[in-house]
Amino acid sequence: MPDHSPLIQSLRTAVAGAPDDVPLRLHLAELLIAGGHHDEAVAETAVALQHAPGDAQARELMARAMGAPRQPVPEVPPVPEVPPPPAGFNWKAAEDQVGDVLPPRFVESPPAPEAPRSPETPQTADGSGDAGAASAWEVETPHGVRLADVGGMQDVKDRLEAAFLAPLRNPELRKLYGKSLRGGLLLYGPPGCGKTFMARAVAGELGANFLSISINDVLDMWMGNSERNMHEVFETARRQAPCVLFLDELDALGAKRSRTAHSGMRNTVNQLLTELDGIDAGANEGVFVLAATNVPWDVDNALRRPGRLDRTILVLPPDAPAREAILRYHLRDRPVANIDLRKLTKATDGLSGADLAHLCEAAAERALLDSARTGTVRMIDMRDLTEAAATISPSSDPWFASARNVAMFANEGGMYDDLVTYLKKKRKL
Ligand SMILES: Nc1ncnc2c1ncn2[C@@H]1O[C@H](COP(=O)(O)OP(=O)(O)OP(=O)(O)O)[C@@H](O)[C@H]1O
Ligand SMILES: [Mg+2]
Incomplete structure (x- = not known):
């Protein structure tokens, strides 16, 4: 823990003695922000928000705490789109x-x-096949695709099993660990390597409904009403529980994109945090959140804190x-x-x-x-x-070129250890 002023230290002691005192905690958060300790301020404000979800001051402080300038990460060039396959032929x-x-x-x-028994129809270049389906937040009912239908990728399956499926399958464990299971899972890796496919297979594995949403659709369609839209997405998933809620292109909420200049973006991130934290306990019972991105280094750090999208899985070619x-x-x-x-x-x-x-x-x-x-x-x-x-040259090459920089210079807290291991194995690092 960084050095703090005596005032902050006494306030901390006071808060520890009166954990339910919201104004006291917010005062501490305010001083933490002033002192540049944004992460700690977020943690304090989050606790305050749990006690007083509607508190305007707490919300405002949260926004300020999270609006902190982020750690410098090398700029990455955009990953080029895979060219669409040529038109079909009447076989x-x-x-x-x-x-x-x-x-x-x-x-x-x-x-x-x-x-693969019946992967999704590969009608789009990325195979996601869900273009345009988001307008109605369409929920897919349980279908046949299970992890066993995903060819190979044993590492990813093992990690999904350990980090996500095993605890969920075991109701005793679930009860025992209760809250710590609340968070979701972030899949990342180069484009076109099976993230969407895996997420769908996870839903099949849990016998759950599947709601796949591109964050870009949440943002684009509602022009300023993105928060309400985000809430509606979660409400849809809750109504359809058990449901795997798949948030694709999570980086669209990223703080590093030029779009972030859009004033509503910060509110949208906050709304997502609120939904993930499932303020009234149990709201998210039966909702399993998976998210995906090609550029995890563009994902807002606040989204990756414990209890949120805190576990990451690298999906490689x-x-x-x-x-x-x-x-x-x-x-x-x-x-x-x-x-x-x-x-x-x-x-x-x-x-x-x-x-x-x-x-x-x-x-x-x-x-x-x-x-x-x-x-x-x-x-x-x-x-x-x-x-x-x-x-055909591998379309993930440019991705690995950017990823290499991140692995070398921005692997804070070992966030990208899997990536480093892979790059070393492939002698790319
Ligand atoms: N292990 C696998 N077994 C069978 N099919 C696979 C596997 N991995 C990927 N595919 C197929 O490859 C295509 C691309 O996968 P998918 O759309 O899931 O990639 P993605 O990582 O989500 O890509 P993007 O980052 O572009 O969204 C899909 O049509 C899927 O059917
Ligand atoms: Mg995808």
Whole structure:
């Protein structure tokens, strides 16, 4: 704890003796802000707000405490969008032409890993498939996708199990640890690597409803009424409990973006904090908050304090079993012949889930153009895929370039230890 003036020290003693005295605590918070101890001020004000949720002075102090200039973090360039896959092709018609004599689709069938049973329709480049669905805060009812349907990524599954699922599955543990389980989980990592997919699988695992919201939609649609909107999102999730509430693009609330100049942003962050803290105890019973971001270093620190989104999980580009599952999934409805998945998996190290979807599109396009040129329809073969693979560079490379800076210069409190370990393993650090 930093050095404090004698006045702050006596006030601390007084507050410890009278923990319910809100004005006293707020006085302490005020002095802490004046002394530049913003984090401690936030903690004190948070306790005050628990006692007096509507207290205007407490709210104002919270806003001031959190409006503190943040620790300098190196600027990161925006991560470029993955280009959308080219337009589809009528394989049904093509297959009719190919006739009945079909070579085997896959050769040297490797031991089947858990293939994705029915991941979301990959109709958007990032596969999230939820564009435009946010207007009604649409809740998905429990569906078939479980963690076992996510190919590979054992590390992430283990961490999800330990940090989130195991305690929730065990009602005794839940009761025992009560409050400390209140917080949510923040998934971060390069784009297109399965964060949204994992979140949906977690909902399936809990047999819970799934409400997926992009923070950008909360902010854009209501023009200044974002707080009310945020509250409505949580209320929807509470009405639908048990419900996994997935807050995508959490960084849109970040204090480092130019949009933050928008005066309503701070209030929106505060509203989210209030909702997360579930002021009247038990309000969030059965609501499991997961959030995701590509740029965790843009996420407001206040959101990452204990009891909020305090646990983080790094979701990296798919490992070999994951790539195999993803490739199998994207080739499932296409006319393919003699595909050696194992070999293809080796050749695609570093590609994201979205890159792999793009790869399959590109290979299909090659076969299509070839068929058009020669006038004979042919199947997608291994050459189409390997040659397409050679032209696709991992879309997460720019992400890792930024992440490297953060790992080197801004790994405060070991927040990014997982990232450091991975970068070292890949000799990128
Ligand atoms: N381990 C996996 N097993 C099967 N499919 C996967 C796996 N990981 C990713 N995918 C597929 O890859 C696509 C991209 O994943 P997703 O949209 O979840 O990524 P994301 O990390 O949320 O990306 P963004 O940061 O762009 O939102 C999805 O269509 C998903 O089906
Ligand atoms: Mg996503």
